[in-house]
Amino acid sequence: MKKIARPRAGIKSVIQVNEGEIKAQLGELVRQSVEETLNGLLQAEADRLCQAKRYQRAEGRADTRAGHYTRGLQTQAGRMELKVPKLRNLPFETQIIERYRRRESSVEEALLEMYYAGVSMRRVEDITDALWGTRVSPSTISELNQKVAVQIDAWRTRRLEGEHAYVWLDGIWLKRSWGGEVQNVSVLVAIGVGADGYREVLGVQEGMREDKASWQAFLQGLKARGLKGTELFITDKCLGLAESVGEIFPEAKWQRCVVHWYRNVMSATPRAKLKEVVAMLKAIHAQEDRAAALQKAQEVQKKLLGMKLARAAQVVREGVEETLSYMSFPREHWLKIRTTNPLERINREIRRRTRVVGAFPDGNAAVLLVTARLRYITGTRWGAKMYMDMKRLRRVEGDAA
Numbered sequence: 001m002k003k004i005a006r007p008r009a010g011i012k013s014v015i016q017v018n019e020g021e022i023k024a025q026l027g028e029l030v031r032q033s034v035e036e037t038l039n040g041l042l043q044a045e046a047d048r049l050c051q052a053k054r055y056q057r058a059e060g061r062a063d064t065r066a067g068h069y070t071r072g073l074q075t076q077a078g079r080m081e082l083k084v085p086k087l088r089n090l091p092f093e094t095q096i097i098e099r100y101r102r103r104e105s106s107v108e109e110a111l112l113e114m115y116y117a118g119v120s121m122r123r124v125e126d127i128t129d130a131l132w133g134t135r136v137s138p139s140t141i142s143e144l145n146q147k148v149a150v151q152i153d154a155w156r157t158r159r160l161e162g163e164h165a166y167v168w169l170d171g172i173w174l175k176r177s178w179g180g181e182v183q184n185v186s187v188l189v190a191i192g193v194g195a196d197g198y199r200e201v202l203g204v205q206e207g208m209r210e211d212k213a214s215w216q217a218f219l220q221g222l223k224a225r226g227l228k229g230t231e232l233f234i235t236d237k238c239l240g241l242a243e244s245v246g247e248i249f250p251e252a253k254w255q256r257c258v259v260h261w262y263r264n265v266m267s268a269t270p271r272a273k274l275k276e277v278v279a280m281l282k283a284i285h286a287q288e289d290r291a292a293a294l295q296k297a298q299e300v301q302k303k304l305l306g307m308k309l310a311r312a313a314q315v316v317r318e319g320v321e322e323t324l325s326y327m328s329f330p331r332e333h334w335l336k337i338r339t340t341n342p343l344e345r346i347n348r349e350i351r352r353r354t355r356v357v358g359a360f361p362d363g364n365a366a367v368l369l370v371t372a373r374l375r376y377i378t379g380t381r382w383g384a385k386m387y388m389d390m391k392r393l394r395r396v397e398g399d400a401a
Contacts, residue, residue, distance in 0.1 A: 035080045038073075046085035046092060063090045149368055156204050156371045160222070163229025164192030164202065165393055166333075168343040169215075169245075170236065171207055172350055174366045175359040185363045187370050188218045189350075191343055192230070197386045199342070201374045202227060206363040212240020219248040231393075232325065234337055236260045242322075256322035257340040258285055264319065268311035277304070277312065284320065285338065290327040294320070330392040346377060 043054070046065065052058035054065055066086040073080045085092055168191050176185040186207035193199055203222050207214035215238065233245045234255045245254050262281050269277045280300045287293040297320040304313035326338040336342065353373050360366040377383065 031080070035082075038080060039083050042082060042084060046087065049087060049090055049092065063087045148372075152368055152371050152375060155375055156367075157225065160202060160226035162194050162196075164194050164200070164227060165229060165231045165390065166234065166337050167192040167202065167227070167230050167232070168234045168340055169218075169241065170340050170343045170347060171238065172347045172370070174354055174370075176361070176363055176366060182359045185360070185366055186214065187363075187366055188214065189343065189346070189370070189374070190218070190222060191346070192227075193387055193390070195229075195390055197388050197390045199378075199383060199387045201378050201383075204367055204371045204374060206367050212244055215241045215244040216248065219244055223248060232329065232337060234326075234340055236340060237319075237322070253325045253328065254322070255325040255337060256319065257338075258323050259339045259341065261315075261319055261323050265312050265315045268315055269309060273307065273309070277309070280304075281316075285323070290324050293324050293327065332392050333388055336388060346374070346382075349373065349377065 047053050050061060050063045050065070052061040064087070066088045068083045068085050071082045071084050073082055169188070171186045171188045173184050173186055175182050188203070188205050188207040190202040190204075191199055192202045203218065203225070205218050205221060207218065230249055230252045232253050232255055233249065234257065235241050235245070236257050237260065242254050242256075245252065262278065265277065265281060266274055280303060284293050284296045284300060287296050297316060301313045301316050304310075304316065323338070326334055329337060350370055350373050354360075354366070354369055357369065360369070
């Protein structure tokens with residue numbers, strides 16, 4: 001039987017490769033490919049805005065190039081050097097960079113969340129490497145958090161541009177540590193719809209308590225930052241909130257959240273009669289106009305008294321008119337402006353992300369993380385999708401004039 005010859009040791013050494021070097025080279029190839037692709041997309045966006053390619057002579061040209069500026073962008077593939085085109089007349093606002101800004105704001109929020117939750121520095125290194133593609137050393141975490149805090153606070157206190165016809169207000173309760181004890185802290189939030197029909201986060205501020213003084217300070221801050229053109233504030237009936245709205249924005253109407261009002265009536269109703277009472281309340285807001293709704297409310301009051309529900313009838317009598325302000329606006333907007341549901345959904349998302357922290361070191365930390373979450377939300381579909389057609393509001397105002 002013949003013996004099978006074994007390969008000599010020299011052959012084995014020839015076929016060995018440096019895996020680390022290959023991975024580095026492949027990573028660089030990927031980075032270069034992504035960089036070239038992003039720069040190509042930027043050039044294509046500039047061509048679309050100019051309605052002509054670079055150096056192309058065309059009758060329909062809308063603008064010409066004015067060079068470019070370089071912008072660094074950190075991605076999971078590595079650091080990119082983007083050549084952002086500049087136009088002579090038209091503003092160049094690229095959606096490409098906006099997508100990465102949303103990722104960056106998410107990373108900033110994650111850094112704050114990890115910091116306040118007491119995550120170890122080694123774990124922070126691992127997480128930033130996964131999110132950013134860059135390992136952040138423990139010595140720079142504090143510096144990063146300070147930088148992030150400045151950026152987030154600048155966004156929170158930015159100047160408000162344009163008019164916001166509808167504004168929703170609400171407060172969210174979080175926990176904070178104070179003198180060795182855990183206490184409640186209120187964070188006040190405002191969102192609005194601009195003249196273009198898109199939603200926007202207007203303000204975030206610590207309220208300490210949801211009292212009149214806190215709401216007054218919050219509303220005055222919004223007005224000082226440029227909030228104008230508001231025709232309707234949609235809120236719950238918090239202590240002093242309705243009065244503050246009337247004092248600071250006397251030209252605006254106030255809409256009491258219908259859902260919260262239902263709950264107030266239900267709290268004075270036995271469980272066995274809840275379904276019947278809720279159906280009666282919904283019938284009020286199913287009417288075609290304010291006069292019909294008020295007439296239906298009187299009928300509901302009589303039925304409640306006949307059912308021996310005097311307290312529920314009193315709540316209906318005293319509060320029903322506060323829930324009908326929305327009927328002065330376009331019918332197509334009614335479902336969206338008669339409750340604080342648009343803000344309640346955001347508050348649930350805030351609670352989900354802040355629950356991991358537990359108790360914040362102070363109120364400012366709570367405001368910072370809530371603002372970071374809201375800034376991220378505005379960069380998603382929430383802020384990029386038209387929420388309502390505001391032309392209908394202008395049409396109703398024109399008819400009224």
